[in-house]
Amino acid sequence: MDYIKQAIELILSGNRELWQVIKTTLVMSVFSTGISSLIGLPLGVAIGRSGFKGKGVILRITNTLMGLPPVAAGLLVFMLFRSVGPLGSFHIMFTVRIMVVAQVLLITPVITGLAASAAGVIAESLGETAKGIGIKPVKQVLLLMRECAPQFIGIMLVGFGRSIAEVGAVSLVGGNIRFKTRVMTTAILLETNKGNFDTAIALGILLMLISFVVNTVAYPYRRK
């Protein structure tokens, strides 16, 4: 109970640095979930929609990538974008932007995979009808996406949850830089390493509270 009290006190203290950390966390998670959804939802629906050659392999690769270790994804992005790397000219090392890049790499497969399985179920019933009346494939995907929309909220929340809780990749590419790229998870790690276990726990509780608020806001929109 003391920890919860401390977490609440932490929020009420109006500490500017804490607000910066929360803001960076939300900006990073919202952007990475948004971009990943723009890629993953249509892609997932297209894959899940119907039987085509190579579908099984694509699904298996997607599912494998869902388990991509965050640190490995972070390392890949780090190697690509560091100043001596092939994409070093972008100069985005240790910025929120590169954190979003790493997160998109991590979350897109999750969103794609979940969208594919959601679409698979609905497509079965819908697909026959659509084929029967001769609707073009692109339109079929769009139609299916509308049918799947209620599920999309849930899928995006899973992506958001993974994004907000991730630490390995974002600390590697973001650098956990104070006032700049520090997020909730890397702040928790830092406080732990400092030996400030109480503050670390309070931050952890605060992170859960933020997640809870986001889920509560989205809750009415997820039907079925």
Added chain:
Amino acid sequence: MTKKFTALLLCLVLALSLAACSDNKAPAQETAEDSTVQAEKGIIRLATTTSVNDSGLLDSILPVFESETGYEVQVASAGTGIAIGYAKGGEADLLLVHSKDQEEAFIAEGFASTERLSFMYNYFILCGPSDDPAGIAGAANAAEAFKAIAAAKAPFVSRGDNSGTHNKENKLWEAAGLTPGEADEWYVSVGSGMGDTLNKANELSAYVLTDKATYLSMKDSLLNIGILMAESDDMKNTYSLIGVKGDAEAFVGTDVVINTEGANALIDWMQSDEAAQLISDYGKSPYGEQLFYNIEK
């Protein structure tokens, strides 16, 4: 086509998992062996800082102590902050750290069974880009160098993790009469261990305060930065041993058990002529130079 691809993928997965298994097994077997050889006289839990552990000093000298005394020493290495946190939670029998203020606070809070025994030292070094944009190479001491860095607004990477090295850095800023903060874009506080901080300084071509041992062990991959200042008087880095008090107030009513006898044995041994010799010889072979110096008793 699909079949070939699947076969290839399976081979890759198999190879990866084999590689992973062999990697995992090695340390596991080692620990198993360790615990069978173990310790007629029990285990001593030493909490220390990453800079000592990463230098390889303890791996080099502790086996001598273990074979002479029959104790087994388990080393937990973390920043000074968390090392002291371990000790306060009853997870360590003694501390080997390098942050005077934090050590004194630890003692003042009633956790110590011994005095703070300063037994060895070395020097922090100031690294930075070889073109030295702030021109610190000619500075009289570290505080002057820090002033020059701030004046030039040249990027400086800070540990920012409340470690011994971070506290040393804060003291130097204090001596320079400066407190870099949020408005100072050039001051990059990364909140991380020494190795990671050096990598970031290298990536940003920035100045950085580091212990010499960690720098030397990573030198080959740090292409953008080099040593610009070493062995200035205000960069002395003193390491101390502190035993943890078994009946500290915070442990009353808990099942914390502190191996005080073992901790004392290790502290005594660290002050012996034999240990002094081992410490002053260390570093000459892997790095070609002495890394730690004894404090004469």
